[in-house]
Amino acid sequence: MQRPERVRSLSDEQLAANFADIAPALTNDAALLEADKCLFCHDAPCTIACPTHIDVPAFIKKIASGNLRGSARVILDVNPFGHSCARACPVEVLCEGACVLNDRDEQPIRIALLQRHATDYVLEKKLKLFEPGKRTGKRVAIVGAGPAGLACARDLRRCGHDVTVFEAKTQPGGLNTYGIAEYKLKADVALAEAHDILDLGVELRLGIAIGRDIPFEKLLTDYDAVFVGVGLGSTKQLGIPGEDLPGVVDALTFIEHLKTHPYRDTTVGRQVVVIGAGNTAIDAVTQAKRLGAATATIVYRRGEADMPCYHYEYELAKRDGCGFRFNAAPQRIIANGSGAVAGVEVRTSNGSETIPCDMVIVAIGQGERGLVVPHDDPRVFTGGDCANGGAEIVNAAAEGVAAAKKINDMLERTHG
Ligand SMILES: Cc1cc2nc3c(=O)[nH]c(=O)nc-3n(C[C@H](O)[C@H](O)[C@H](O)COP(=O)(O)OP(=O)(O)OC[C@H]3O[C@@H](n4cnc5c(N)ncnc54)[C@H](O)[C@@H]3O)c2cc1C
Ligand code: SF4
Numbered sequence: 001m002q003r004p005e006r007v008r009s010l011s012d013e014q015l016a017a018n019f020a021d022i023a024p025a026l027t028n029d030a031a032l033l034e035a036d037k038c039l040f041c042h043d044a045p046c047t048i049a050c051p052t053h054i055d056v057p058a059f060i061k062k063i064a065s066g067n068l069r070g071s072a073r074v075i076l077d078v079n080p081f082g083h084s085c086a087r088a089c090p091v092e093v094l095c096e097g098a099c100v101l102n103d104r105d106e107q108p109i110r111i112a113l114l115q116r117h118a119t120d121y122v123l124e125k126k127l128k129l130f131e132p133g134k135r136t137g138k139r140v141a142i143v144g145a146g147p148a149g150l151a152c153a154r155d156l157r158r159c160g161h162d163v164t165v166f167e168a169k170t171q172p173g174g175l176n177t178y179g180i181a182e183y184k185l186k187a188d189v190a191l192a193e194a195h196d197i198l199d200l201g202v203e204l205r206l207g208i209a210i211g212r213d214i215p216f217e218k219l220l221t222d223y224d225a226v227f228v229g230v231g232l233g234s235t236k237q238l239g240i241p242g243e244d245l246p247g248v249v250d251a252l253t254f255i256e257h258l259k260t261h262p263y264r265d266t267t268v269g270r271q272v273v274v275i276g277a278g279n280t281a282i283d284a285v286t287q288a289k290r291l292g293a294a295t296a297t298i299v300y301r302r303g304e305a306d307m308p309c310y311h312y313e314y315e316l317a318k319r320d321g322c323g324f325r326f327n328a329a330p331q332r333i334i335a336n337g338s339g340a341v342a343g344v345e346v347r348t349s350n351g352s353e354t355i356p357c358d359m360v361i362v363a364i365g366q367g368e369r370g371l372v373v374p375h376d377d378p379r380v381f382t383g384g385d386c387a388n389g390g391a392e393i394v395n396a397a398a399e400g401v402a403a404a405k406k407i408n409d410m411l412e413r414t415h416g
Pocket of ligand 2: 038039041044045047056057098099100101111
């Protein structure tokens with residue numbers, strides 16, 4: 001496939017700096033100072049705002065007293081994805097947004113960084129905080145090794161059930177491994193977190209797509225219950241001429257390549273246009289810029305106020321020097337004489353215009369998965385993006401945990 005030429009090549013050091021953690025870890029002293037600022041509120045709004053209802057004041061108090069293991073246990077007990085949530089959760093609209101210090105015009109407690117401080121400690125020290133439960137002999141199949149599936153797997157193992165996870169890809173972790181922006185969460189952290197869960201005795205069968213390699217019905221024959229956490233499908237198509245040109249790539253493919261190869265192996269254009277204005281579009285445009293694109297511009301058919309991305313993500317893209325073209329509806333992608341991308345023709349209120357570029361990244365949302373699931377079967381449970389239409393890691397984790405509880409209740413009820 002003909003690809004845009006990389007015109008400017010950044011040094012390895014510059015690329016590493018561009019993709020370094022956007023929110024670096026706290027030192028121990030900084031964590032203690034931050035923990036001391038917490039008011040340890042009763043009915044803490046930060047806890048209420050968290051979909052997994054982590055007892056935030058309790059874990060912060062344990063950090064303040066130097067008990068990092070105990071702190072991590074408070075977090076991970078209710079949220080098996082406490083590590084990745086600490087790095088990638090939209091805390092501005094969840095716990096930190098709810099912190100009472102906002103009402104005093106003070107900075108909220110940096111809950112995410114404190115959570116990272118505690119959970120990094122147990123991950124780095126390889127401390128095992130949880131044990132499998134006493135064996136029940138019941139078997140549960142899980143489809144998808146993303147946050148939803150693995151959260152469910154973890155709690156089912158704690159209940160003593162045998163769990164087999166089927167994953168289509170070659171590594172576990174779902175979008176944590178393959179999709180979250182590199183400067184928030186790196187694949188090695190996502191994989192360490194996934195393996196920490198798998199180490200509880202979960203059987204993982206990689207490279208198996210249920211529905212393609214094994215019929216879904218077979219799971220219902222072989223297992224006592226099935227949890228489906230397959231996430232969403234691939235990026236939707238634009239449905240405009242030129243979409244198949246070399247140099248047009250979908251956002252998930254672009255990001256996955258970046259996350260699974262040395263940085264310089266991911267091709268980026270000199271002038272990149274990203275179509276869409278959700279959080280994935282922001283991730284694509286910022287990462288294109290950080291890879292060395294001279295210009296990286298969001299092209300969006302609606303206005304600035306209509307952008308579906310979080311406000312702080314928009315601010316990040318502006319700080320990264322990304323451009324924005326609002327009220328510009330893509331009509332077709334134009335090729336040059338050699339058949340490569342040369343621009344995106346858009347319709348604006350003033351008529352038609354061409355935005356020159358040599359690479360187009362399509363980020364207009366993900367479609368649904370093709371897997372057909374018998375929703376009326378009481379032994380089938382779903383959770384995560386495939387059930388909620390696409391949310392955050394923390395929602396997938398919460399739904400996986402909730403499903404594990406329902407499955408356990410059902411297995412206890414129906415099998416004695
Ligand atoms: C680009 C991008 C950036 C994001 N950034 C953030 C962020 O910064 N913070 C945040 O909190 N959330 C973010 N999200 C959302 C978050 O990644 C998802 O909400 C979360 O991963 C959903 O978890 P899940 O387990 O439901 O699905 P997934 O993570 O998608 O996992 C589903 C798994 O199922 C597997 N699978 C699919 N079909 C089959 C099959 N038939 N058989 C076997 N296995 C199958 C897939 O390969 C995949 O591993 C982002 C999403 C995207 C797309
Ligand atoms: S709301 Fe803020 S101050 Fe109160 S417990 Fe939560 S983090 Fe601490």
